[in-house]
Amino acid sequence: MNVSTCFVLLCAVFIVSCKGGKPIKPNFDSRVAQDALSQLGAVLYFDVNLSKNRNQSCATCHNPQKGFIDDRDNGVFGAVSLGSDTQSLGDRNAPTASYAALNPRFHKNSKGHYVGGQFHDGRESTLAGQAGGPPLNPIEMGMESKQAVAARINENAFYVDKFKQLFGADVLTNEELLYDAMTQSIMAFEKTEVFMPFDSKYDRVLRGEETFTSQEELGKTLFFSQQFTNCNACHQLNKSPFYSRETFTNYRYENIGVPVNRFVREKNGMFDKKDAGLLLNPQVDDHQERGKFRVPTLRNVAVTGPYMHNGVFQDLRTVIEFYDRFNNKSRRINPETNELWESPEWPKTVNLTELEKGPALTDQKIDALVAFLNTLTDKKFEPLIH
Structure with a gap:
């Protein structure tokens, strides 16, 4: 199903759910109101009219058919995203939006470690905050202001009707309130099972519906064993490897020695820039946090490359070899560059x-x-595994 088809179907679902157009009071603790809010968010998520040149939506960089990543080549082998102006290139890889709703709010824990948040540096604490970033980013969706976004919403009769029903008529004349309502709606959509179904082979094995192959079983043993690997030092949130909603990240920030993506920097012109990572978060001023990025979820990792915050590695196996080089003197060569x-x-x-x-x-x-990491792929994305 392509994006246009999804957009039409979601509009239809939303209209039906509103039961003949009867107003829904903005009490979002109600299941009916939450469903209506998330369905409005789904339509907004696919709407290219919320970008400057009416050519880019949330789904462009977080494609629901491709693991919620930017699956376009963009002239950089998919490492970073191309903006609405069809010229501007970012400097970071678009992270998957799958399971992002489970990220805790950005905070410092009892051990003094920064945890959670959205984006690679956690600068937004919530999905609503994250959703509000790209439309106004000049090298992403490129809208000039919240007022400009509000004007695009108000030109659409469908939106006028639905925002009025959900938030009241006053929201349409206040760009701050309307922008916030838009981001809240998108967040509601991103909290649905569409983004986090927990139906990978790993989940199905936990439920006794399938069994691992011998190779997958070995991979699982290696992954969860501190004796054989250090994978779970950062990529296991819960004490038990059999927790049914494991997200395979501790949500902390680490510098694992990722090199510059020189190819991207040559394309985007940021030759003299260094990505300070967590230090760019307005809530962080400790220079010891430079170069640290949030540990990503490993759910759908097999289909959400390129890898690392700057998309410097194309293949999942390369990533594991990159980690292994710290303990294995024979792994001196990057298999993707032969250097x-x-x-x-x-x-x-x-x-x-x-x-x-x-x-x-x-x-x-x-x-x-x-092989084990492949089993963390949601069922609908399993055909994408190479």
């Missing part, structure tokens, strides 16, 4: 304490880890 691994962008804050834990991995064990 030595490049130096970290921020060498002084690399977390060698965690990275240098664990023994070297054989090719067989790396293959097993890849």
Whole structure:
């Protein structure tokens, strides 16, 4: 099903759900109101008219048919996104929107570690905050102001009717309120099972519906064992590997020594820039946080490459070899470039304490880890696994 078809169907679903157009009071604790809100959010999510040149929507960079990532090439092998102006390139890879609703709000935990938030640097605490970013970003959707977005909403009779029903007539004449209502609606959509169905093979095995192959079972054992790998130091949230809603991230921030994506920097002109990561979050001023990025979920990781915050690696197996090089002297060569691994962008804050834990991995064990990570793919995306 293509995006246009999804848009039409979602509009139809929304209209039917409003039961003949009867107003729904803005009490979003109500299941009916939540459903109506999320269905409005679904229509907004696919609406290209909310971008400057009417050519880009949320779904453009977070495609629901492709693991909620930007699956376009963009002239950079998909590493970063292209803006509405068809010229501007970002400097970070668009993270998957799947399971993003489960990110905790950005905060510092009892151990002094920053946790949670949206975007790679956690600068927005909620999905609504995240949804409000791209429309006004000049190198993304490129709208000039909230007033300009409000004007696009008000030119659409469908939106006028639905926002009035859900939020009251006054929302349409106040761009701040209307913009907030738009982001709240998109957030409601992103909280639905469409984004987090928990129906991967891993989930089905936990429910006793399927079994792992011997290779997948080996990969699972390696992944959850601190004796053989350090994967779960960052990619396991709960103590038990059998927790049914494991998101495979502790939501903390780490510098794992990712090199600059020189190809992207040559294309976007940011030759003299360094991405300070977490330090760019307005709530963070400690220079020891430079170069740290939020640990991503591994759900759907097999189909959401390129990898790392800057899309520097194309293949999932390369990522595991990159980690293994810290403990394996034989892994000196990046298999994608056939050259030595490049130096970290921020060498002084690399977390060698965690990275240098664990023994070297054989090719067989790396293959097993890849096989296990494939099982974290939502059922609808399984055909995308290479």
